[in-house]
Amino acid sequence: MLFRSGYRVTGSSAHGYGTAPPEVLDAYITYALVETGHTGLDREIGRSAELAKSSKDPYRMGLATLTLLHARPAEGKAAAQRLAGLQAADGGFPGSETSITRSENYNLDVEATALAGMALSRAGDYANARRAVGWLRDHQTGAGQWGATQGNALALRAIGEIATSVAADAPPAELVVTVDGERVASVQVNAGARDPVKVDLGKFVSVGRHDVAIRLDGAAVPYVLQTGWTTERPASDPTRRVDLTTELDNHALKLGESTRLVATVANRTAEVVPDPIARIGLPAGLSPRREQLEDLKARGEIAFFELRPREVTLYWDGVAANEAHTVSLDLQATAAGRFTAPASSAYPYYDDQARAWQPGVEVEVGH
DSSP states (O other): OEETTEEOOOSOOSTTGGGSOHHHHHHHHHHHHHHTTOOOOHHHHHHHHHHHHHOOOHHHHHHHHHHHHHHOHHHHHHHHHHHHTTOOTTSOOOOOOOOTTOOOHHHHHHHHHHHHHHHHHHTTOHHHHHHHHHHHHHTOSBTTBOSSHHHHHHHHHHHHHHHHHHHTTOOOEEEEEEETTEEEEEEEEOTTOOSOOOOOOGGGOOSSOOOEEEEETTEEOOOOOOOOOOOSSOOOOTTOSEEEEEEESOSEEETTOEEEEEEEEEEOSSSOEESEEEEEEOOTTEEEOHHHHHHHHHTTSOSEEEEETTEEEEEOSEEOTTOEEEEEEEEEEOSOEEEEOOOEEEEETTOTTSOEEEOOOEEEEEO
8 A cells, every 4th residue: 555655665675675765666566566457556556647747767757657558548658758758869768766676877777778668669659669679689798688687577578578569560571691791591580470580600601700790671680699708807897886805714725624715795885785795706626515604694694695616606685884794604625726716796786787806716725
């Protein structure tokens, strides 16, 4: 129920969700309730209508517009016109304050652009909806990846929903691939097709530089090229909100001996940083103790942990202004050799582009 000052926050919500500004909480909860078929929300929808008339925040406007398009279509289309005015030249929707998950920077822009794109599509503004999809495709962090969970889910939903709406009445089209100006493949693409179009260019590409072009019925279309690399010493983002240090007590061990790795995540701002995580790289010859991690969780020193090959991932609900979390991990030497761990990183879960990095620790294990 919506109270005079908004939905009632119990204070027990996890991951900082309940700490978002009241306007964001109200708009998101109402959108979620309307989207999932709940009724009897006239007062709540009224607040979204007021927000849609006054806000210049793309994230809030996207939520309010989606709510109105479902509940009050005429008002929703008017809100969509205001929303379109917030779209940047590149198709994105920057400038939001924060989101339900307290996202910032890149992740916040992804969430806002996805919500706005869906709203524009539902209002029939397919041209600007396609521009929003273009921004999302151009700003992937990997093949089909957009940063943190919330942005990822919204981006995938927006792209699928908008593609379905735009292609509903479209005739089949011809996709043509050229290499160095020569046509090497063509495929018919039917409206609404969901499976990826795969073209093997192996026999057309030799060693050296080549120009590959993909066109659909003569028009350029976006596509994904995935590349990757590794480095032992990544550079920390200058806008990061946390710092990370890692230190290994003993860099020379014998099989069966243990050493301690101390990791510290420090807040470098004057505000609470919600949901920080630390991904601590481990040398291949050292193994963590699960029971120690379980004890850390039981004592409240960490909120959660995950074990991955050569990595321990630590989670907290937040880190207060100018404070730090320090964790000590006992690692046992289980294989002989000289090993370097993957680089370690720390960042707020919903701002994973602004990372603090530390080079991987090194160890030598003898017999």
